[in-house]
Amino acid sequence: MADQQINGPTVSEVSICNQALTWLGQDIITSLDDQSVTAQWCRNNYPFIRDAVLQERNWTFATIRAVSETAEKDDWGTQWKHSIPPQFISVFRVYRTVRFNGDKTRDPSWRREGEFILSDQSTIYLWGLGRLTDTSQMSPLFTQALATRIAAEGAVPFTENRQLQTDLWALYGDKLREAAARDGQQGANEFVTQTQLVDSRYGGRAF
Numbered sequence: 001m002a003d004q005q006i007n008g009p010t011v012s013e014v015s016i017c018n019q020a021l022t023w024l025g026q027d028i029i030t031s032l033d034d035q036s037v038t039a040q041w042c043r044n045n046y047p048f049i050r051d052a053v054l055q056e057r058n059w060t061f062a063t064i065r066a067v068s069e070t071a072e073k074d075d076w077g078t079q080w081k082h083s084i085p086p087q088f089i090s091v092f093r094v095y096r097t098v099r100f101n102g103d104k105t106r107d108p109s110w111r112r113e114g115e116f117i118l119s120d121q122s123t124i125y126l127w128g129l130g131r132l133t134d135t136s137q138m139s140p141l142f143t144q145a146l147a148t149r150i151a152a153e154g155a156v157p158f159t160e161n162r163q164l165q166t167d168l169w170a171l172y173g174d175k176l177r178e179a180a181a182r183d184g185q186q187g188a189n190e191f192v193t194q195t196q197l198v199d200s201r202y203g204g205r206a207f
Contacts, residue, residue, distance in 0.1 A: 011135050016143055017042040020150035023168070024158045041154065049153055053146050054132060055089055057180050061137050064088065064130035069123045074116075079109070082117040082124055086131075091117060093127035141179035148172040 018028040094110040155165035
């Protein structure tokens with residue numbers, strides 16, 4: 001389990017979950033392996049919620065690259081079939097060449113089908129979003145947004161208070177925008193998606 005110690009308190013998966021639990025009026029946990037109901041819920045839900053927040057944006061701290069070479073064609077025999085590396089949550093750029101001076105040429109023909117990238121190139125260069133598990137690589141504002149999302153997801157299971165859930169979803173939208181704005185100041189970036197909380201369960205607000 002990774003910790004984050006950068007001129008401040010240690011940040012870990014447990015501390016992120018504990019921040020969410022305190023907002024919900026629940027006892028804190030010492031480990032995700034605790035046998036308490038709260039620890040079991042966090043253990044079961046944390047990875048999925050973390051990945052959901054990661055997918056909200058092409059975060060600079062979570063972008064990754066890879067090179068794929070394949071000798072396999074798709075079932076129609078028309079394009080090369082590349083397995084997406086398991087560390088990728090999503091792929092948002094595919095290049096057919098990368099020159100030493102940094103210039104890149106996009107592959108206009110690529111598309112994703114399941115866990116594969118189909119391309120007319122047998123060698124491709126992938127740029128995408130990684131499944132970041134190391135909390136030391138996450139920005140402080142991102143961890144705040146993540147804790148808020150965990151609290152929002154746990155509001156009804158732990159408190160049965162739907163108004164609290166609505167308020168926490170609104171707070172999550174604010175935290176997410178703040179984290180995204182600061183992250184975007186570190187270089188060129190772009191949105192993958194933005195949470196659209198229009199369901200009546202969340203008060204009909206959109207973020």
